[in-house]
Amino acid sequence: MIEVLAAPLPTSIQDFGRPGYRHLGMPLSGALDPEWMHIANALAGNPPSAAVLEMRLVGPRLRVHRSLVIALGGDFGAVIETQDGTRRPAANWCAHILAPGEIIELGTLRSGIGYLAVEGGLQVPPVLGSRSTYVRAGIGGLDGRCLRAGDTLEIDPAKPSTAQRLSARPQLDAGPIRVIAGPQGEYFTAAAWADFLGAEFTVTREADRMGLRLDGPRLAHDPTLGADIVSDAVTPGAIQVPGDGKPIVLLADCQTVGGYPKIATVIGADLRRLGHVLPGQTLRFAAVSLDDALAARHAAASALDHCLAAMRPAAREFNLDALYGANLIDGVIDAGHAD
Amino acid sequence: MPRLLDLGDGALTLEFGDRIAPEFSAKVMATRDALAAAALDGVTDVVPTWRSLTVHFDPLRLDRQRLADCLLRCAQAPVQKSALATRWQIPVCFGGEHGPDLNAVATAAGRSPEAVIEALCATELRVFLLGFLPGFPYLGELPEWLRLPRRSTPRSAVPANSLAIAGAQAAIYPWVSPGGWHLLGRTPVRLFDLANENRPALFAPGDSLRFTSIPADRYQQLHAAVAAGEINADQWRLP
Numbered sequence: 001m002i003e004v005l006a007a008p009l010p011t012s013i014q015d016f017g018r019p020g021y022r023h024l025g026m027p028l029s030g031a032l033d034p035e036w037m038h039i040a041n042a043l044a045g046n047p048p049s050a051a052v053l054e055m056r057l058v059g060p061r062l063r064v065h066r067s068l069v070i071a072l073g074g075d076f077g078a079v080i081e082t083q084d085g086t087r088r089p090a091a092n093w094c095a096h097i098l099a100p101g102e103i104i105e106l107g108t109l110r111s112g113i114g115y116l117a118v119e120g121g122l123q124v125p126p127v128l129g130s131r132s133t134y135v136r137a138g139i140g141g142l143d144g145r146c147l148r149a150g151d152t153l154e155i156d157p158a159k160p161s162t163a164q165r166l167s168a169r170p171q172l173d174a175g176p177i178r179v180i181a182g183p184q185g186e187y188f189t190a191a192a193w194a195d196f197l198g199a200e201f202t203v204t205r206e207a208d209r210m211g212l213r214l215d216g217p218r219l220a221h222d223p224t225l226g227a228d229i230v231s232d233a234v235t236p237g238a239i240q241v242p243g244d245g246k247p248i249v250l251l252a253d254c255q256t257v258g259g260y261p262k263i264a265t266v267i268g269a270d271l272r273r274l275g276h277v278l279p280g281q282t283l284r285f286a287a288v289s290l291d292d293a294l295a296a297r298h299a300a301a302s303a304l305d306h307c308l309a310a311m312r313p314a315a316r317e318f319n320l321d322a323l324y325g326a327n328l329i330d331g332v333i334d335a336g337h338a339d
Numbered sequence: 340m341p342r343l344l345d346l347g348d349g350a351l352t353l354e355f356g357d358r359i360a361p362e363f364s365a366k367v368m369a370t371r372d373a374l375a376a377a378a379l380d381g382v383t384d385v386v387p388t389w390r391s392l393t394v395h396f397d398p399l400r401l402d403r404q405r406l407a408d409c410l411l412r413c414a415q416a417p418v419q420k421s422a423l424a425t426r427w428q429i430p431v432c433f434g435g436e437h438g439p440d441l442n443a444v445a446t447a448a449g450r451s452p453e454a455v456i457e458a459l460c461a462t463e464l465r466v467f468l469l470g471f472l473p474g475f476p477y478l479g480e481l482p483e484w485l486r487l488p489r490r491s492t493p494r495s496a497v498p499a500n501s502l503a504i505a506g507a508q509a510a511i512y513p514w515v516s517p518g519g520w521h522l523l524g525r526t527p528v529r530l531f532d533l534a535n536e537n538r539p540a541l542f543a544p545g546d547s548l549r550f551t552s553i554p555a556d557r558y559q560q561l562h563a564a565v566a567a568g569e570i571n572a573d574q575w576r577l578p
Contacts (some may be wrong), residue, residue: 022395024540025469086502127533137473138513138534183352192574211550230359231470233352233386233393255386257470265347268398293348294398 002068002118004151008061008257012209013056013122013141017299018130019249022256029132029140029237030252032113032209032275035304038172040073042308043095045161050121051131053147057113057278059106063291064098069161071095074114075169077107095163111172111276116209120156134253136210160161163314170307172273176286179239179264180293184229187261188241192219196263200282206208207279214283218245219263227260234258237266237274239285249274269296341414343407350397354391359507361480363390364467365418369544372421373413379406387544388468389477392447426577427541427548429511429526431502432558433459437525440490444504444521448484458482459523464509466546469512474513474531474540478548481507493519499543500525502550513540525551526574527561541572549577 014037017030025119031054032039038048053060055085071094072078078090081103089102091095092114098104124131124142133141142151147294185193219241222229227243233256234240240248240260249266251274266274267288277283288296289294344352353370355363367387374385374394386393396406411521433456434441445452449520464478481504489505494517495501501512503520512518530541541564542548553561564570 007454016446019383019395021473021539023386023544024473025470025471025475026473026539028384037402124424128536128539139473180345180347183346183354215535230357230388230390231351231468232352232388232391233346233395235346235393237349255470257468258384262346265350267347268349288344290348294403297348297399 001065001284002153003065004147004149004153005061006149007054007147007151009057010146010208011053011060011205012133012135012146013054014052014132015051015130016049017132017252018134018140020130025256026128026134026139026210027134027253027255029130029134029209029299031115031132031273032252033115033311034270035300036073036113036170037115037117037235038268038304039093039166039307040071040115040201041121042311043071043093043166043314044069044117044119045095045164046119046121050117050194051124052118052122053116055106055109055116056112058108059114059116061103061105062300063103064100066100066155068098068155069095069119069163070098070104070162071117072106072114073117075110076254079105079107081105089142091113091165094165097163098121107134108209112278118153118155119161123154123156125282131213136253146183150196150277164311166307166315168307172276173270177273178267178270178288178293179285180290181264181287182330183232183263183265185263187221187225187227187229189220189222192221192245192263195219197248197285197287200216201282203277203279203283207277209251211248211250211254212277214247214249216246219247220245221258229258229259229261234262235265237271238262239266267293267296269293269300283291283325325334341411343410345403346393348403350393350395351403351406351410352391353414355414356390359389359467359479361465364465366414366425367392367416368421369416370410370413371545373416374410375423376412377409379409382406386468388470400481410457421545423543424545424547425543426465427546427575428574429528429548429552429576430553430557430561431524431526431550432523432553432555433502435555435559437554437555438502438523440503440521441523444485444487444523447487451486455485455523458485459509460550460552462547463547464542466542466548467508468544469540469542472514473545474514474542476510476540476542478509479507481509487521489519490521493517495523497522499523500527500530502526524552525558526550527550527558527565529572541575550556 016207
């Protein structure tokens with residue numbers, strides 16, 4: 001069992017989301033960065049789809065109630081505190097073995113989000129095939145909501161796992177966010193399209209798992225067509241522009257249909273980068289072809305394979321049993337010392 | 340002719356028109372049925388709306404051009420009675436605490452509350468799409484004289500299972516939610532069941548339904564029976 005001691009900012013349980021139900025109005029949901037989730041799971045010895053904690057802005061403080069392998073994926077500080085109050089730093093992109101009663105404290109997420117995977121995956125009941133939390137309808141995860149102090153998270157009893165680490169941190173691409181034009185490109189003036197590709201957009205404070213509202217030049221609609229369409233399907237990455245001309249990039253928890261024209265749609269390979277942008281940061285967009293988008297997906301898939309192939313055991317000198325044994329011996333020595 | 344629109348590199352929309360029209364919806368449903376029969380590997384979601392059909396797919400598993408060709412072929416499928424569509428008969432307790440806007444709607448439409456109920460129950464409504472909330476059905480179309488703008492002040496919490504109307508459409512709120520539509524009644528029927536992986540939403544796009552008026556005591560009885568799990572959803576199917 002894991003006890004949540006503090007969770008001041010949104011931390012939710014996510015996996016690959018809930019495909020197959022969008023015709024019923026059920027959003028996809030799932031990790032904003034499925035690749036980082038996949039890596040964190042691999043480090044903890046899990047299949048890619050195991051449920052993890054997705055942390056936003058600042059991570060929680062957790063206490064484990066049994067020996068447990070956890071893995072950290074992201075760019076944030078983490079400290080493990082033993083029962084006697086000793087603190088040791090815990091590296092990112094590495095699995096760590098926690099002893100019963102130890103506390104892990106996660107700091108500021110420098111790229112907005114990060115992942116904590118637990119050996120065996122978090123054991124909440126799947127809802128429509130997924131453990132992902134969809135807060136707006138209170139579905140999935142832990143009672144359909146983000147974590148709060150006092151919660152307990154169930155874990156798989158004693159699932160042998162190997163702790164792994166990465167030799168090099170995965171990097172997030174810099175450069176413009178690549179998009180495919182449309183599907184409602186004709187609703188915008190030529191000047192709006194030029195501004196969309198030429199200008200810098202700032203992420204506003206209205207940024208969550210449903211989408212990012214951007215500030216920048218006003219993207220004007222063709223006055224003969226206006227700013228409303230009869231709703232059609234949307235998807236994470238679609239860039240809607242309502243009547244105020246300020247674009248909204250949709251993310252994992254977006255609704256299934258929408259009534260604003262979509263000037264462009266972010267390509268699949270770049271979508272996860274949007275999970276990492278923080279209010280105040282700026283974005284640029286670049287239009288690419290469908291062939292470019294497909295090539296980018298292939299490149300991302302092979303980069304992920306490469307990254308996973310370069311995993312190494314986190315503690316090469318010991319196997320897990322030996323490490324657990326070492327902790328027990330430490331305990332005996334401590335007990336002797338107390339006499 | 341329908342046109343194809345790329346919604347990024349992982350979704351393709353087949354658009355039949357840019358307005359709400361029953362003939363577009365019929366084509367959307369016929370295409371959906373034909374696409375389901377084609378059973379393409381790599382398709383993750385197929386989302387019908389009033390006027391378009393969007394296919395979400397994995398481009399690493401399914402070639403976009405192959406999907407595009409298949410969609411255009413499916414769009415030629417003749418419009419016929421959908422084998423995938425179900426007809427439903429949905430009991431509703433109108434007015435009173437369950438339908439607080441019934442009298443105001445009747446006044447605005449210049450008819451009696453009884454005439455509003457009678458007209459609603461006499462109209463076969465089509466499920467055009469589910470959206471806004473999981474399982475929220477957009478139903479149409481209402482008689483011209485019953486079409487009203489949304490309430491000027493939305494309610495912060497519409498009770499679950501409320502039957503509501505706005506414009507040419509009706510809907511039933513599957514969950515408690517904010518909402519600006521006019522509340523006419525409430526149904527004891529469970530619209531969304533998260534435990535049912537095969538059919539979590541009672542309605543699917545393309546289904547049709549009729550309302551029947553039930554008194555408050557019958558509503559209470561059915562409500563209790565649904566809560567106790569004593570009612571199979573098939574009971575609400577029309578033959």
